[in-house]
Amino acid sequence: MAAAETLPSPDERAADLVIGVLGGTGDQGRGLARRLAMAGNRVIIGSRDPGRAATAAATVGSPPQVTGAANEDAARAADVVIAAMPWDGHASLLGQLAGPLAGKILIDCVNPMGFDKQGAYPLPVPEGSAAQQAAAVLPDSRVVGAFHHVSATLLLDPQVSELAQDVLVLGDDREATDLVQALASRIAGVRGVYAGRLRNCGQVEALTANLVSVNRRYKAHAGLRITDI
Numbered sequence: 001m002a003a004a005e006t007l008p009s010p011d012e013r014a015a016d017l018v019i020g021v022l023g024g025t026g027d028q029g030r031g032l033a034r035r036l037a038m039a040g041n042r043v044i045i046g047s048r049d050p051g052r053a054a055t056a057a058a059t060v061g062s063p064p065q066v067t068g069a070a071n072e073d074a075a076r077a078a079d080v081v082i083a084a085m086p087w088d089g090h091a092s093l094l095g096q097l098a099g100p101l102a103g104k105i106l107i108d109c110v111n112p113m114g115f116d117k118q119g120a121y122p123l124p125v126p127e128g129s130a131a132q133q134a135a136a137v138l139p140d141s142r143v144v145g146a147f148h149h150v151s152a153t154l155l156l157d158p159q160v161s162e163l164a165q166d167v168l169v170l171g172d173d174r175e176a177t178d179l180v181q182a183l184a185s186r187i188a189g190v191r192g193v194y195a196g197r198l199r200n201c202g203q204v205e206a207l208t209a210n211l212v213s214v215n216r217r218y219k220a221h222a223g224l225r226i227t228d229i
Helices: 010-015 027-038 050-060 071-077 087-096 130-137 152-156 174-185 198-218
Strands: 018-022 042-047 066-070 080-083 105-108 113-116 119-122 142-145 165-171 190-194
Touching: 010 174, 018 027, 018 071, 027 042, 027 050, 027 066, 027 152, 042 050, 042 071, 050 066, 066 071, 071 087, 080 174, 087 130, 105 130, 105 174, 113 198, 119 198, 130 142, 130 198, 142 174, 142 198, 165 174, 165 198, 174 190
Parallel strands: 018 042, 018 080, 042 066, 080 105, 105 142, 165 190
Antiparallel strands: 113 119, 142 165
């Protein structure tokens, strides 16, 4: 009788993932690309403009560890894709990429926020959250919410060796959330923590506005830590 095959653990699988970052030329996208590349993953920064993507990639790593490509090419080549585009282009860009994203895990880190003279505030989303909107326009993808509260400034700071914070991971697919938790935990000083179903992502995204207020008042780059686990 043949021995049962041992499947790779989420940590082992996460180590081999090629990560695409859509809208990756912004600070958040470049910061996540930099930290994941430092952890050993190959990263493809995506943009509508491939030349701009290549320029952004050059600021955070070297080929073949970090490269740039058109959004569609990045989506096709990656194993797991992070949505890091501005909120106002969120639905349209993801909708255009439904084909190449089919069957893949899409990590949504977009925070729908507005700003006025009183500071940051969460914007209403008809679907409930950016992650739920992504799930609606990508019915054949496995959408996970994560990386909402990680400061782009810290991600990009070469003087910061460890981030010392937790990443809340939300989704309806256990295998997908386990893998994203493992991926987040590859970043030095970060721990991925399961935080509920995708329907609970609205308040997680909205909490970013509170963190913006904390950071402005205390001139900090605060993140989150979950206690007692």
